[in-house]
Amino acid sequence: MSDQTKPADPEKEKRKIKAVGKMKEIMTAYYIEAKTAEQTGRKIAWITSGGPVEPLIAMDVIPVYPENHGAMIGAAKMGPDLCEKAESMGYSRDLCSYARADIACAPVNGGPIGGLPKPDMLICCNNICGTVLKWYQVQARYFGVPLFIFDTPFCHTVFSAEARRYVRRQVDEYIQFLEDACKRRLDKDRMQAVGRLSLEGQRLWQAVLDTTAHKPAPMSAFDAFFQLALIVTLRGTQTVVDYYTALLAEMKERIENRISAVPKETYRLLWDNLPVWYRTRWLSEKFAAHEACLVADTYTSAWCGTIKYIDENDFLGSMAEAYSRIYLNIGVDEMANNVIAMIDKYRVDGVIMHSNRSCKPYSFGQYDIRKIIQRERGVPVLLIEADMVDERSFSESQVETRIDAFMEVLK
Amino acid sequence: MITVGIDVGSITTKAVVLRDGSILSEKITATGYQAQAAAETVLAGVLSEAKLKSAEVDAVVATGYGRNRVSFAGRAVTEISCHAAGASFLSPGIRSVIDIGGQDSKVVVMDANGRVKDFAMNDKCAAGTGRFLEVMAGALDLDLNDFGPISLTSKAPAAISSLCTVFAESEVISLISKGARRQDIIAGIHAAIAARVTAMAGRIGLTAPVMMTGGVAKNIGVVKAIEARIGSPVEVSPKAQLTGAVGAALIAARGSM
Numbered sequence: 001m002s003d004q005t006k007p008a009d010p011e012k013e014k015r016k017i018k019a020v021g022k023m024k025e026i027m028t029a030y031y032i033e034a035k036t037a038e039q040t041g042r043k044i045a046w047i048t049s050g051g052p053v054e055p056l057i058a059m060d061v062i063p064v065y066p067e068n069h070g071a072m073i074g075a076a077k078m079g080p081d082l083c084e085k086a087e088s089m090g091y092s093r094d095l096c097s098y099a100r101a102d103i104a105c106a107p108v109n110g111g112p113i114g115g116l117p118k119p120d121m122l123i124c125c126n127n128i129c130g131t132v133l134k135w136y137q138v139q140a141r142y143f144g145v146p147l148f149i150f151d152t153p154f155c156h157t158v159f160s161a162e163a164r165r166y167v168r169r170q171v172d173e174y175i176q177f178l179e180d181a182c183k184r185r186l187d188k189d190r191m192q193a194v195g196r197l198s199l200e201g202q203r204l205w206q207a208v209l210d211t212t213a214h215k216p217a218p219m220s221a222f223d224a225f226f227q228l229a230l231i232v233t234l235r236g237t238q239t240v241v242d243y244y245t246a247l248l249a250e251m252k253e254r255i256e257n258r259i260s261a262v263p264k265e266t267y268r269l270l271w272d273n274l275p276v277w278y279r280t281r282w283l284s285e286k287f288a289a290h291e292a293c294l295v296a297d298t299y300t301s302a303w304c305g306t307i308k309y310i311d312e313n314d315f316l317g318s319m320a321e322a323y324s325r326i327y328l329n330i331g332v333d334e335m336a337n338n339v340i341a342m343i344d345k346y347r348v349d350g351v352i353m354h355s356n357r358s359c360k361p362y363s364f365g366q367y368d369i370r371k372i373i374q375r376e377r378g379v380p381v382l383l384i385e386a387d388m389v390d391e392r393s394f395s396e397s398q399v400e401t402r403i404d405a406f407m408e409v410l411k
Numbered sequence: 412m413i414t415v416g417i418d419v420g421s422i423t424t425k426a427v428v429l430r431d432g433s434i435l436s437e438k439i440t441a442t443g444y445q446a447q448a449a450a451e452t453v454l455a456g457v458l459s460e461a462k463l464k465s466a467e468v469d470a471v472v473a474t475g476y477g478r479n480r481v482s483f484a485g486r487a488v489t490e491i492s493c494h495a496a497g498a499s500f501l502s503p504g505i506r507s508v509i510d511i512g513g514q515d516s517k518v519v520v521m522d523a524n525g526r527v528k529d530f531a532m533n534d535k536c537a538a539g540t541g542r543f544l545e546v547m548a549g550a551l552d553l554d555l556n557d558f559g560p561i562s563l564t565s566k567a568p569a570a571i572s573s574l575c576t577v578f579a580e581s582e583v584i585s586l587i588s589k590g591a592r593r594q595d596i597i598a599g600i601h602a603a604i605a606a607r608v609t610a611m612a613g614r615i616g617l618t619a620p621v622m623m624t625g626g627v628a629k630n631i632g633v634v635k636a637i638e639a640r641i642g643s644p645v646e647v648s649p650k651a652q653l654t655g656a657v658g659a660a661l662i663a664a665r666g667s668m
């Protein structure tokens with residue numbers, strides 16, 4: 001942010017990921033394209049972060065993510081203002097801070113990019129939470145645009161045959177909805193090509209995340225929080241494939257040249273839940289000062305966690321299962337199994353769980369998951385209480401003491 | 412070897428001088444606005460009482476919420492490690508510590524060697540801590556030191572349901588206006604604190620023997636209420652409030668956790 005004002009530290013320069021500049025270019029171009037869509041005659045769909053975006057890409061609709069916008073608001077430290085505005089509009093403080101920030105942004109074009117471009121339609125997939133249903137209904141009323149709800153039943157352990165039929169039928173309804181909104185047919189070949197690109201993008205993203213299995217890790221979860229933007233927003237495009245191909249090459253090069261994310265990586269940690277967007281730098285420096293690297297996280301890996309369910313020859317058909325079985329739509333035991341697999345894969349010494357006041361489905365069950373992983377792997381777990389966007393729910397000295405104490409226990 | 416432990420808490424700052432495993436002197440002062448000044452005051456106090464010059468001190472460790480603001484300390488260590496070390500020193504064999512200080516409450520579980528195994532801390536709310544009790548003493552127009560003995564005379568503790576300091580205070584005020592007996596109100600406050608800290612302990616699981624540390628351990632009413640809740644005795648050292656400082660001085664002597 002204010003890096004330019006300080007003299008460059010060669011040690012820090014060496015550790016900077018070069019692809020970052022390209023990512024900023026791509027995201028800037030993406031937001032300019034979205035904000036000028038009205039002039040260029042393209043349609044805009046707002047979509048939830050875990051929603052099936054590929055049909056939108058195939059229909060040449062620009063997907064826009066209120067949650068990605070929420071993360072930007074958080075990182076720009078504009079959360080409390082917008083949350084307070086939503087509260088003055090009558091929304092409860094207990095409501096998700098992404099939802100509050102987005103709802104408050106709409107009427108005033110607030111936030112770091114002067115608000116999101118007006119949607120032509122809204123696509124809401126409830127695989128990430130139940131809040132999105134009401135949130136998107138509020139926005140559909142506000143903008144007076146059609147809303148499509150993609151309902152994914154909760155998968156405690158299995159994806160039943162009934163659930164498969166139910167979700168598969170909605171895929172057809174979704175396509176019909178898009179064809180009505182765009183007044184043209186979906187090109188099946190184009191859809192198949194987008195599906196392949198999506199899968200390739202997800203595989204590459206997984207490969208990028210897997211480079212941190214190397215000791216020392218060439219990147220950290222704090223880097224992943226940033227690098228994530230493309231797999232969320234532009235999944236299914238060549239841009240994503242090209243970008244992550246280059247990023248993967250850079251990570252392999254860093255491993256060869258022994259460039260690590262943290263100068264002296266002694267402890268390897270796993271992060272659970274969304275980032276604390278307004279404190280990523282503080283947290284990153286805090287952990288680095290303890291010679292600890294957050295080598296993996298359950299959040300960024302959610303955008304490549306269901307590759308095994310995707311059939312590249314039948315993307316639309318198999319996407320029903322892939323979108324239903326994401327990390328936030330499975331039972332606590334399944335979640336714990338995922339975390340344990342990550343502990344083993346990335347050779348983790350400790351787990352940091354962010355109990356996120358905003359995100360109930362993510363934070364609910366953390367104490368049980370903690371117990372399960374302590375029992376199965378004996379790995380220490382720290383819980384810190386915060387919020388992804390609303391800084392009013394963050395207490396620096398409380399969080400600092402917990403992290404310091406946790407690191408004293410690890411040592 | 413001579414070491415000093417400084418514990419800068421939210422309400423009081425404590426210092427202890429340790430020489431080869433025995434306490435030479437100790438001091439407690441109000442932290443006030445300037446943590447560094449309070450730390451300097453207690454340091455000067457303990458050194459003069461032990462008739463030592465600062466050059467004779469081998470190492471200083473600071474702990475407590477103001478631990479990073481003590482410029483003369485060689486190292487800052489959290490209260491969690493210091494309370495565990497201090498409790499093991501004051502009563503060898505202790506396996507769990509319940510520490511209730513000015514704005515924090517925490518539970519620490521140790522292994523047989525006194526090493527920290529796990530801990531839990533209160534969240535961003537100071538309900539059930541020393542500051543909470545101060546507010547209640549204000550509402551009841553009593554000296555906080557009298558809370559413990561008075562509460563033990565209660566036969567029917569009042570129900571205090573709110574976990575928020577401000578709301579609990581208004582609950583107390585409405586109990587007063589309804590004519591509830593003072594001892595019953597205080598016993599109710601202590602029971603609410605015990606319920607809160609026991610719930611926190613439940614997350615990590617207590618191992619006996621249990622010791623209570625921190626300023627609130629001076630309140631016999633809270634100690635008895637916790638004992639009733641967890642169903643086992645709770646040890647309290649006469650130096651309970653100094654546990655963190657003692658632990659800091661020990662860690663300074665060991666040169667490691």
